[in-house]
Structures are given as structure tokens and as C-alpha cells.
Amino acid sequence: MGIKGLQSFAQNSPNVCNMINIKTLAHRQRSLYPGCTPTIVVDAMGCLRTWYTPNAWVHGGQWKEYLCSLQKFITAFQSAGIRLVFIFDGVVEQKKRAEWAQRRLRDNHEISKIFSFIKCSGKQPDRNMFFIPSGISTFTRFALKALGQEVVCSRVEGDYEVARYGLQHQCLGILGEDSDYLIFNTVPYFSINKLQLHNLVTLMYSREGLCDSLGLCISDLPLLACLLGNDTVPMHMVEDFQKNCLTLYRSKGTRHNRRTQVIQAVAAFIAHIQMSPHYLSEVEKYFPNRSDLQLLQKGVKSYILPQQTSPWLSSKSQCPDDTKVPETPVCPDKDVVQIVLDHHYKGDNTMICNVLCLGETECSNTLEDDTDSEIPGQALVYRRARQHIYAVLLGTGNGSQETCPVVKEWYVYPGNPLDRPTLVQAVPLSTPGGTPGVRSLLLGTGPDIQRLRFHTCMACFDADHYVEELSVLEPPLAATCCLLIYLALQVxxxxxxxxxxxxxxxxxxxxxxxxxxxxxQVYFVDSRAVHLAFLYLRGIVTLMGANSACGYPFKMMDLMPWNTFDGKLFHQKYLHCHKGSSVEEILDGNESLIAQFKKLKAIVYGACIAKRRTLKAQRREHYHLQDQRQSAGGQKARGYQHSNRWPR
Known part of the structure; x- marks a missing residue:
């Protein structure tokens, strides 16, 4: 959620925000409440861009560097005696789906610009085109847990969960970057973007100051947010209302920009109608369409925390629903649903929880080149694996295609307008004994259960022919081979x-x-290597979903990219491999690594042959920009143009 222009308005208004030292606030709280540990609740989704500090981002993520960045962040607060609780979004509420889809389509446009830049320059774009690495929210949950932090995955809208947690646990404040924290009547709101980590100084927003500047009460802020337009109340619904407010309440002679004038005019409207004995009806007359009025009320309601009320809501609808389990979850097994919900709330999974409880799942954008017809979109590449996962989670009906369960997918891929979910049917595994059920995999015991879990997980990726060979590998390497077998079969x-x-x-x-x-050092950024890197990253996330569904044959930490993948290292190896370097050169002559490499390659190659897929050599020569600068003739001397596409 967010209210356009409100945070800028607050920053430019006297007495609404000021720089504070979080250490000082923590010391003051300890003095007032001896024995209390000052706690900050962190809106993790709003902090990801700030936490990702590695310079390289386009290659697929620098995950060991990122882990160090997170550790540095945590240490700064630990040194001040401050506890952190990190809350992640766990759901996309249906009322937000349209806005979610629009943002994804806008991101597609930005991704196209990134690939155009790479193809023209052979370089990583500047930070102003920064696109956060795929899967970072998923990986960050596990990174924080690995660093000993408390992680919560929300069961309702994430910012609501953050505001509620802060209030119920009397936290020192909320750390994030979302104007909705100016609206919730909760603990103080600190800016992550303005945070100076070395001394824990940042900007703190004052709701009381905002109200003073607008002539409102704190209980009026939810209505203000909705009348200004947010993710619940679309802007087109309130545009005419805002024009009326500007006509009636615009400050004369003001030099403020239009958005500031709108904020002030809407606030003046709210302040004025409060003097009317029928103030609720004054709002309603501007929204004669019943569905618009209901949406407005739902928007106001979304800001009201437990035990709070609003003068702008009828007594029948004061508090938002906070149902932990859907009334009719897709999976009828209550034991399984409760286990999955518990794991979800602790940040262990999101995909399988949404599939089991809602019959729905989503995936955001990935850095992939939609003009490269040789590599399908990741959503399509991993669809078959997801279909197998759905069969494990939801069963296979009576085994016929007509009765297999269907899952609603909101996945971004080229050509998908995201105006409705794609209906994707579960596909049974072709394993002896059929597809194991999620109950037996999650709750089963006995000497063979771990073997069944591993075999089922590998079968989801068509890697079950080489289960024996994969099972004796180090888990990160087994995961790598599994994904490469699957990718070779699909791409x-x-x-x-x-x-x-x-x-x-x-x-x-x-x-x-x-x-x-x-x-x-990576001397050249290749668009195909970028595409493959992010395709692989999405594979890790999909494998994590299969791992959860199959009862955790892998430890989740073994699948994390800091144990399995580094974007810049992959890019370097990719360039060497396509240049034609020998195995000895690629692996720096390390005999142990060479032997390990050959063993893994034999497994992947053998598994592909078993599936009648023969991997072929296809070197893609790269045109080195460095060579171009050093050569007097450049491209003309070589007789071809610079490109990262190669002749067949």
C-alpha cells in the first residue's frame, strides 16, 4: 500500500518529521522500562533495495556479499542493544491484485530497457536502472534466519501485520519506507532510506505533526488515505471528488504543486464536514455508486488495528477480518493445513501454503529477455515442475486429466496481460506406486520415508532416473545437478x-x-548469460517449493544461493566456457575441482541421455569490447558488427 505524494508532503512540512538517534530512543526506553529489550519491527519488503549493497546485480546476484551486508545491518542494531523482528509479505490480497498486476507490467517495460542497454554496451547498467535480483525476498528470509534473527511471514497484508505487531508488542518503532505507516495509529515510523547505519540516525515521521499541519485528528488519517487514493481505492475512483475539493477548498495564492494542493484540499474537506451532525452522509453523497462506497469503507477498515475504532465506519464493520485459515481451504486435511500455516508464518514457505489454502500462487518479474526466442520465460520453463508439485499437494483426482486439481497462477511471462489467472492443472508423477500424498511426506515416519521424500522431489524435476547418484552428493551439488537436468530437458x-x-x-x-x-572481474556482460542466471535462480525457488511439499529431503539452507550460486562467478565461467577454454583453465588447474566437475557432468549428461536428450556443444563467440578498443580497425577489420548474438 501507499499514498501518492504523502511522504514527500510530510518531509516538506514543518514539525512532521525530524532526524533522531535510534540509540538515544532505545536508551530512554530502557530507562523507563528496566528489563525491557527495545525492539524495532522491520518491514522487510520495504528494506530489500537498501540491504542489497553489492555493486554487481545484473549477473544474478552476489549472494555471499549480500549475506555480509545483512550481517553488518544486524550488528549495528545488536551493538546498540536493539532487537529486530523482520516481517515479510505472505499474501497478495485480492483487493490489491489489480495494482500488483499493473506494477508487474510496468516492471516488464523496465526490464526491456535493461536488456537493450546490455546489448548495446556489453556493460551492467548504472544504479538508476537497478532491478533487484529475483527471489531476493525468499532468500532474505532464510538469510536472516541463518543469522539468528526472528522472521515472520504475514498471513494478512504485510504492512497491516507490521503496524499491528509494533502496537501489540510496544515496539520502539517501525523501520521501513511506506507512507501507510503515517496512517496506521501505531508506534513511531522510521525511514530506512534515511538511515545512517554507522550511528543509527534516521528520519522519524510524526503522525501528530501531520495532523496538526492538516487540521485533522489521527482517527481521520485512514479516510484521508483512501480519499487520496491508495492500493485499495484506485485513483480513477476519487479523481472527480478531488477536483471538487480543489474547487471548494484550494488555498488562495498557494505556490505548492498540484499533489500538495490536493492533499490540503481533501484534508480541509474532512475537517469541514466533521462539523456536520451527519458527517458520514457527507462523504457518501460523493460516492453514490454503492460498490465505490463499499470499496472506500473497506479501504478505511484496512487501517484499523485490533481494539481500535473509526468514526468513519459504521459500528457493524470496525475491525478487519483476521482469519488465520480460510473458511474452506483447498486441502481438506486440517492437520496438513495447520502444519503448513505454521511453517508459513515462520517464513519457511509461501508457495505451498497459498496453493493448499487458496488454490492460488504468484510469481513476480524476473530479469529475462523477452526478445530471446531460444529461452522461454521462466514461468513456462518451470510450469511442469510446478504441476508435479500441485499433484503432490492436492492429489490427482482419480488419475484422469479431467479430475486433476487446478491451481490459479499469477505468473509473469511474455505475452501474459495478467488480467486473469492462468489455470494450471496438476500432473501426476510417473513414479512406481503413483504420486505420494503430502500427508505421508510431511507426517510419515519409518526407515524409508526420507528416501521417498528425496525421490519424489527429484521426480518433480524429471531427475528420478539418477536418484542414487544424486543422493550421495553434497546437497548443494545434488540440487545443482537436479536443476540442470531439468533445464536441459525443458530448454x-x-x-x-x-x-x-x-x-x-x-x-x-x-x-x-x-x-x-x-x-x-567480468570484462563483458552478455545478455544470454544474464537470462540464464535468473532462470537458474527461479529454479532454486521452485526447488524450495518442491522441497517443502515433499517433507524437506533437503535442509533449506543447503539450497540457498550463497551455497549454490554466485552471479558474477557464473558469468565469468560462462564467458570462459564459450570462449573455448579448457576444463583445466576454467578450474585453475585444481585437480580436485576438475575431478568433481567431471563427476557431476557425467551425472547430468547421463540423465539427459536416459531421457533421450543429447546435450550438444554450441560455442557462442563473444566480441570483446576491450579488443575493440585496442584494435585500430575495430569492427570493420573483423567484418562483423558488435552483438551478443552469434552466427549459427
Whole structure:
């Protein structure tokens, strides 16, 4: 959620915000309440862009560096004796779906610009085109848990959960970047964007100051937010109302921009009608359409925390519904649903919870080149794996295609307008004994249950022919091989060089520190390598979903990218492999790594042959910009144009 222009208005208004020292506030709270640990509730989704500090981002994420960035952030607060609780969005509420879809379509446009830049320059774009690495919210939950932090995944709208948690636990404040925290009647709101980590100084917003500047009460702020337009109340619904307010309440001679004038005029309207004995009807007459009025009331209601009331709502609808479990979850097994909900709330999964409880799932944008016809969109590549996961979670009906359950998918891929969900049917596994059920996988015991879990998880990715070989590998390497087998079967253009690049980075990664990875030099940014890297990242997230559905044959931490994947390292290996470098050169002559690499390659290659897929060599020569600068003739001397596409 968010209210356009409100945060800027607050920052430019006297007495609405000021710089404060969080350490000082924490010390004051400890003095007032001895034995109390000052706690800040963190809106994690609003902080991700601030936390991702590595310079390289376009290659697929620098995950060991990112882990260090998070540790530095946590240490700064721990040193001040401050406890952090991190809350992540766990659902996209239906009332927000249209806005969610519009944002995804806008992101598609920005991604196209990024790939155009890469193809023209062979470089990573500047930070002003920064697009946060795929899957970062999922990976961050586990990173924070690995660093000993408390993580919560919301069961309702994320910012509501943050505001409620802060109020109920008497937190020191909320850390985030969302103007809705100016509206909720909860604890103080601190800006993550203005935070100076070295001394914990940041900007604190004052709701009381905002109300003083607008002539309102705190209980009026939810109505103000809705009349200004937010994710619940669309702007087109309140445009005519705002024009009327400007006509009636515009301040004469003001030099403020239009948005500031709108905010002041709407606030003046609210302040004026409060003097009327029938103030609710004064609002209603501007929204004669019943559905618009209901949406407005729903918007106001979404800001009212437990035990709070609003003068702008009728007595029948004061508090929002806070149902932990849908009244009719898709899965009828209450034990399974409760286990999954508990895991969800602790941040262990989101995909399978939404599938089991709502029959729905979504996935945001990925850095993928929609003009590259050789590599399908990740949503399409991993659809078959998801269909197998749905069969594990929801069953297969009576085994016929007509009775297999259907899941509503909100997945971004080229050509999808996101105006309605894609209906995706569960597909049974072709394993002996049929598709195991989620209950037996989650609750089963016995000597063979872990083997069944692993076999089922691998079968979701068509890697069950090599279960014995995969089961004896280190878990991160087994996961890598599983995904590469699946990608080779789903993406016809995947070549031996591509597989070599993924495998060589996987065997090298454990021996590389965050500092070494940071110092890696990539002389050329290749758009296809970028696309493949993010395709692989989405594969990790999909494998995590399968792992949850199958009863955790892997420890989740073994699947995390800081154990399995580094974007810049992969990019470097990709360029070497397609340049034609030998295995010895790619692996720096390390005999142990070479032996490990050959073993993994034999597994992937053998599994593909078993599925009648032969991986072929297809070197894609790269035109080095460095060579171009050093050569007098440049492109003309070579007789071809600079491109990161290659002749067949």
C-alpha cells in the first residue's frame, strides 16, 4: 500500500518529521522500562533495495556479499542493544491484485530497457536502472534466519501485520519506507532510506505533526488515505471528488504543486464536514455508486488495528477480518493445513501454503529477455515442475486429466496481460506406486520415508532416473545437478558450454570468500548469460517449493544461493566456457575441482541421455569490447558488427 505524494508532503512540512538517534530512543526506553529489550519491527519488503549493497546485480546476484551486508545491518542494531523482528509479505490480497498486476507490467517495460542497454554496451547498467535480483525476498528470509534473527511471514497484508505487531508488542518503532505507516495509529515510523547505519540516525515521521499541519485528528488519517487514493481505492475512483475539493477548498495564492494542493484540499474537506451532525452522509453523497462506497469503507477498515475504532465506519464493520485459515481451504486435511500455516508464518514457505489454502500462487518479474526466442520465460520453463508439485499437494483426482486439481497462477511471462489467472492443472508423477500424498511426506515416519521424500522431489524435476547418484552428493551439488537436468530437458537451446558454466561455478563457489567474489572481474556482460542466471535462480525457488511439499529431503539452507550460486562467478565461467577454454583453465588447474566437475557432468549428461536428450556443444563467440578498443580497425577489420548474438 501507499499514498501518492504523502511522504514527500510530510518531509516538506514543518514539525512532521525530524532526524533522531535510534540509540538515544532505545536508551530512554530502557530507562523507563528496566528489563525491557527495545525492539524495532522491520518491514522487510520495504528494506530489500537498501540491504542489497553489492555493486554487481545484473549477473544474478552476489549472494555471499549480500549475506555480509545483512550481517553488518544486524550488528549495528545488536551493538546498540536493539532487537529486530523482520516481517515479510505472505499474501497478495485480492483487493490489491489489480495494482500488483499493473506494477508487474510496468516492471516488464523496465526490464526491456535493461536488456537493450546490455546489448548495446556489453556493460551492467548504472544504479538508476537497478532491478533487484529475483527471489531476493525468499532468500532474505532464510538469510536472516541463518543469522539468528526472528522472521515472520504475514498471513494478512504485510504492512497491516507490521503496524499491528509494533502496537501489540510496544515496539520502539517501525523501520521501513511506506507512507501507510503515517496512517496506521501505531508506534513511531522510521525511514530506512534515511538511515545512517554507522550511528543509527534516521528520519522519524510524526503522525501528530501531520495532523496538526492538516487540521485533522489521527482517527481521520485512514479516510484521508483512501480519499487520496491508495492500493485499495484506485485513483480513477476519487479523481472527480478531488477536483471538487480543489474547487471548494484550494488555498488562495498557494505556490505548492498540484499533489500538495490536493492533499490540503481533501484534508480541509474532512475537517469541514466533521462539523456536520451527519458527517458520514457527507462523504457518501460523493460516492453514490454503492460498490465505490463499499470499496472506500473497506479501504478505511484496512487501517484499523485490533481494539481500535473509526468514526468513519459504521459500528457493524470496525475491525478487519483476521482469519488465520480460510473458511474452506483447498486441502481438506486440517492437520496438513495447520502444519503448513505454521511453517508459513515462520517464513519457511509461501508457495505451498497459498496453493493448499487458496488454490492460488504468484510469481513476480524476473530479469529475462523477452526478445530471446531460444529461452522461454521462466514461468513456462518451470510450469511442469510446478504441476508435479500441485499433484503432490492436492492429489490427482482419480488419475484422469479431467479430475486433476487446478491451481490459479499469477505468473509473469511474455505475452501474459495478467488480467486473469492462468489455470494450471496438476500432473501426476510417473513414479512406481503413483504420486505420494503430502500427508505421508510431511507426517510419515519409518526407515524409508526420507528416501521417498528425496525421490519424489527429484521426480518433480524429471531427475528420478539418477536418484542414487544424486543422493550421495553434497546437497548443494545434488540440487545443482537436479536443476540442470531439468533445464536441459525443458530448454532445447541449453548447450554443453552452458552446463559447464553452471557446474564449474558450483564446484568453485565453496572455496570463494565474499571478498574474492567481490573482486572478480567480468570484462563483458552478455545478455544470454544474464537470462540464464535468473532462470537458474527461479529454479532454486521452485526447488524450495518442491522441497517443502515433499517433507524437506533437503535442509533449506543447503539450497540457498550463497551455497549454490554466485552471479558474477557464473558469468565469468560462462564467458570462459564459450570462449573455448579448457576444463583445466576454467578450474585453475585444481585437480580436485576438475575431478568433481567431471563427476557431476557425467551425472547430468547421463540423465539427459536416459531421457533421450543429447546435450550438444554450441560455442557462442563473444566480441570483446576491450579488443575493440585496442584494435585500430575495430569492427570493420573483423567484418562483423558488435552483438551478443552469434552466427549459427
Amino acid at each position: 532445447e537451446s541449453l548447450s554443453l558450454e552452458d552446463v559447464d558454466a553452471f557446474l564449474s561455478q558450483a564446484v568453485c563457489l565453496p572455496g570463494k570468500s565474499a571478498g574474492e567474489l567481490k573482486c572478480l
